[in-house]
Amino acid sequence: MTDAGDGPVGIIAGGRDLPFEVADALRMSGRPYFLFGVSGEADQRIELHPHIWLKWGEVGQLFNTIERQGIRDVLFIGAITSRPDYKTTRLDFGAVKALPEILRIVASGGDEGVLQGVAQFFERRGLRLTSVAEVAPSLVVGNDLRLGDAKAQTCELDIALAARAANAIGAIDAGQGVVVAAGRILAMEGPEGTDQMLERVCRIREDKRARWAFGKEGVLLKRARPGQDLRFDMPTIGPVTIEYAKRAGLAGIVCSEGEVLCASRSRCLELARDVGLFLQSRNLNDTSL
Known part of the structure; x- marks a missing residue:
């Protein structure tokens, strides 16, 4: 594989x-x-940058452009809200040639298996999959997210329970987020993602199935799955997460240090401050939690 590190990033x-x-x-x-x-x-906004658009199935177009641009490092980033419909996807010639490999990846089962298959698919073609932590480390939550320390201290028991629950669901490759309030696990993230999980919490509260009806209580905790390859699907929060947490009546959000991306960080801090949410980073590998 060609050595990379200072050439263009795809x-x-x-x-x-x-x-x-x-x-x-x-x-x-x-x-x-x-x-x-x-x-x-x-x-x-992609139109303002060097780019092309790709439809699902345009594998040949992807690799031909990578070769023309001299790219050796590739990064996957951004939300994918719907899975491709393989029955209606039109494959270009490059996708047809790679179809046996692609089918093996799709059939591998579980997010981690699929993602590792994708990594190997690129590596066999002389490319290196990189991570946000490597190319844009300022976007990764460190130990400096400390908004609302006093309020977070009142939720320590919920935070500890959420950390244990997140480890449990991560160990079975099920999700990256948990909501706990008043000592009760309200929701654990599945394939739907964090925003939809918080929608469920909103409905729980609206239906008065939660233990609190007024004020803010409870925490959303985000962390990576144990052993997760952070080149893919790195846990992420952003302004939309803050809005959903507010609607759900939560007291705050906790992110695992070194494992979570914070999009539009200054906007997140501003929104959290405005709506009275704490926003914290924690070393969730600390066994004292």
Whole structure:
């Protein structure tokens, strides 16, 4: 495999802000980049950057462009809200040639198995999958997220329970987020993602099935699955997460240090401060939690 590290980064871009925050970080560091916008997912702002649009099934187009641009490092980032419909996806010639490999990856079962298969698929073609932590480390939550310390201290028991629950569901490759309030696990994240999980919590509260009817209580905790490959599907919060947590009546959000991305961090802090939510990072590998 060709050594990489200072050549252009190919950013395979889903939705929302993170692909552009990564692109901006690369631009500020002086490193070139090229965006591959997933049709139906990536934001139209991609037009302001070096880019092409890709439909599901355009594997040949992807690798031909990677070769033309001299790309050796590839990064996957951004929200994917719907899985491709393999029955209606039109495959280009490159996808047809790779179809046996692709089918093996799809059939491998579980998110981790699929993602490892994707990594190997790229590596066999001389590419290196990189991570946000490597190319834009400022986007990864460190130990400096400390908004609302006093309020967070009143939720320590809920935070500890949420950390244990997140480890449990992560161990079975099920999710990256948990909501706990008043000592009760209200929701654990599945394939639907964090926003939809918080929608469920909103309904629980509206239906008065939760123990609190007024005020803010409870915590959303986000962390990676044990042993998760952080080049893919890194747990993420952003302004939308803050809005959902507010609607759900939660007291705050906790992120695991070094394992979570914070999109639009200054906006997240501003929103959390405005609505009275604490926003904390914790070392969740600390056994004293």
